[in-house]
Amino acid sequence: MDAQLTTASRLLDAHGFLDRVIAELRVLQSPQKDTLVSVLQYLSDHIRTTRSEIGALRQGGNQPLFGNTADELEEIITETARAAGSIMDAAEAIESVAATLEPPANGALMEAVTKIYEASAFQDITGQRITKVVGVLLSLEVKLASLTEAFGSLPEPLGASPQGDEALLNGPQLMKNASSQSDIDALFETLS
């Protein structure tokens, strides 16, 4: 961390020094200065733009760069597992009824049940893919956090937090934060 702060501080010093050099060069009367000033100005602008773009990547405060994205993805795995479980419950119930029927009805039902079992593998496949994406996100977050540290204090991101009605559009809540129907009913009751 100390090394990162030192790097950040050096970068800020260097940028300040660069701006001072540009200012001093501008007042010189030498005709050869213009190319050098242009190059230095380009470098200075480039550093400023980069810092601003990295600053815009932040969510604000000390929040993780990707907010709850990883948790949201993990929850997809949980939800699909639950859905797949319910599908399998239903398929197993159909299978046991099918076993009591005569051909060709039982054969047709068993074939359909087999197809349901096969299709339920979607949960495993999507789960593995999402787990992979979560890993990439977490690794990106660590790299971006390190880059942010290296650039020291950054400008506040513009328009990072939605306002008004837009701020109410958050999609499904994570299970750990979600209110139950009885919580909602109780709240509703207190509001009416």
Place this chain on the structure above:
Amino acid sequence: MSLNKNMRVVIVDDYTTMLRILRNLLRQLELENVEEANDGDTAFHLMQKNPPDLIISDWNMAPVTGLDLLRKVRADARLRHIPFIMVTAESKTENVIAAKQAGVSNYIVKPFNADTLRAKIASVCGVTA
């Protein structure tokens, strides 16, 4: 020749849904003597206590992967002869090669269907599907 309905099968996968799919499809093949494990380590201990007749395992599990499990099985004098089918979403050529080199009996790529499972089991057990 048909499948021995009494054969003991160990299925290994870290996804409960997949274990359930495998168990149900095996039941449709009248293979009901099935034991489940959620990871390679648990599966290996299960097999050491009571060697099965067939192993069907996922690859991508932690901390002991399906490939680790396969190597452990092939290195164990009591277990090395048991047919081992890898059922996995890992479908790169190098995966199949690595599994083959480790001694896998057959390889099924997820998602799979009941016919494929039936055919591969029949193949590794030396019977006609």
